Amino acid sequence: MITVEHLSKTYGAFRAVDDVSFSCRPGAVTGFLGPNGAGKSTTMRIMAGLTTADAGSATIGGIAYRDIPNPGTQVGVLLDASAQHAGRTGREILTLSALTMGLPMSRVDAMLDLVSLTEVESKRRVRNYSLGMRQRLGLANALLGDPKILILDEPANGLDPAGIHWMRSLLRAYADQGGTVLLSSHLLHEIEIIADELIVIGNGRIVAQGTKAELLQGAGAYVQAVDNAALSGALTQAGYSVAPSGSGLRVEAEPEQIGQVAAARGLALIELRPADGAGLEEMFLHLTADTQREGVVTPGGVA
Structure with a gap:
């Protein structure tokens, strides 16, 4: 021990x-x-x-x-x-x-x-x-x-x-x-x-x-939209925590909740899934986002 x-x-x-x-x-x-x-x-x-x-x-x-x-x-x-x-x-x-x-x-x-x-x-x-x-x-x-x-x-x-x-x-x-x-x-x-x-x-x-299961299970959802910035703003207004993650966003919400916000705003989604399916890398980047030497690269630049 x-x-x-x-x-x-x-x-x-x-x-x-x-x-x-x-x-x-x-x-x-x-x-x-x-x-x-x-x-x-x-x-x-x-x-x-x-x-x-x-x-x-x-x-x-x-x-x-x-x-x-x-x-x-x-x-x-x-x-x-x-x-x-x-x-x-x-x-x-x-x-x-x-x-x-x-x-x-x-x-x-x-x-x-x-x-x-x-x-x-x-x-x-x-x-x-x-x-x-x-x-x-x-x-x-x-x-x-x-x-x-x-x-x-x-x-x-x-x-x-x-x-x-x-x-x-x-x-x-x-x-x-x-x-x-x-x-x-x-x-x-x-x-x-x-x-x-x-x-x-x-x-x-x-x-x-x-445990690995506990941390990955509590990782929220991963979503990628045609317009990530617009989706991020909509989700933030709806009261959800949002952070850049790879080519998309990590959101502290269930996929169904994210889908409802996107549908209400007419935002097209490319990918939407539970974040535990994304694995340890996305969870790590999310948890250490404020301590990374490099920013998170997104299609629009560095976040």
């Missing part, structure tokens, strides 16, 4: 994490989502004891990371696949970790096999690894101590489609066996497939959290 309570961190005048609270339960994959600079990595670094919080707490199994005896056997962490000694081989890196944790050398071979790094690849210097190979090595290191909790920041970066499918299957099986997984990723489609629960952060604050 991962528990974060009222966590805050400030760098100068910049509030990177602002009163963040959430928990991740055993047996589930929790997706941690947010735009670049939203506070995801800072939060995860605090969890792993690499950054000190200004206020609040982050505990793993009820204990701060720094107080866990032999922490690699309790929690596996992968925050930056490139933060590995470039002059050592993959096997040397895992061997040193195994010695540090007091593990048998058989675990090194088992993890290399698990992440599909061959004998030849394991003897290659990490400086000669691709990013995908470094991700596999980093995950092998995180799993080396057979921990019950995983904290992973963008672990699919650099993996090809087959590698992403492999990682998805590995993490799903890990959670199904009772493990706790906190997974940060910008690959929303992959999060949508694997995650059981979602935490969305923007500007250092949690903007939504809950």
Whole structure:
């Protein structure tokens, strides 16, 4: 179990994490989502004891990371696949970790096999690894101590489609066996497939959290009209919350209600459906609209 309570961190005048609270339960994959600079990595670094919080707490199994005896056997962490000694081989890196944790050398071979790094690849210097190979090595290191909790920041970066499918299957099986997984990723489609629960952060604050079904179910409706601006005005006048979304609009209303407003104004619709059918990407853009570096592109320009 991962528990974060009222966590805050400030760098100068910049509030990177602002009163963040959430928990991740055993047996589930929790997706941690947010735009670049939203506070995801800072939060995860605090969890792993690499950054000190200004206020609040982050505990793993009820204990701060720094107080866990032999922490690699309790929690596996992968925050930056490139933060590995470039002059050592993959096997040397895992061997040193195994010695540090007091593990048998058989675990090194088992993890290399698990992440599909061959004998030849394991003897290659990490400086000669691709990013995908470094991700596999980093995950092998995180799993080396057979921990019950995983904290992973963008672990699919650099993996090809087959590698992403492999990682998805590995993490799903890990959670199904009772493990706790906190997974940060910008690959929303992959999060949508694997995650059981979602935490969305923007500007250092949690903007939504809950099960994937709960968040998608409450996402309203998606509509695209011949004249989006006219429809947006009509819906706003009718008292509905409207926001740009892709080529259309996201509306906090039922499709039938939107259709009635459009019909009353004589506005032609191109598409109208429940927003849960649109998936995680539209929900994410809607929830983080005020924190996006880029505006939402519409046929008429940037909103």
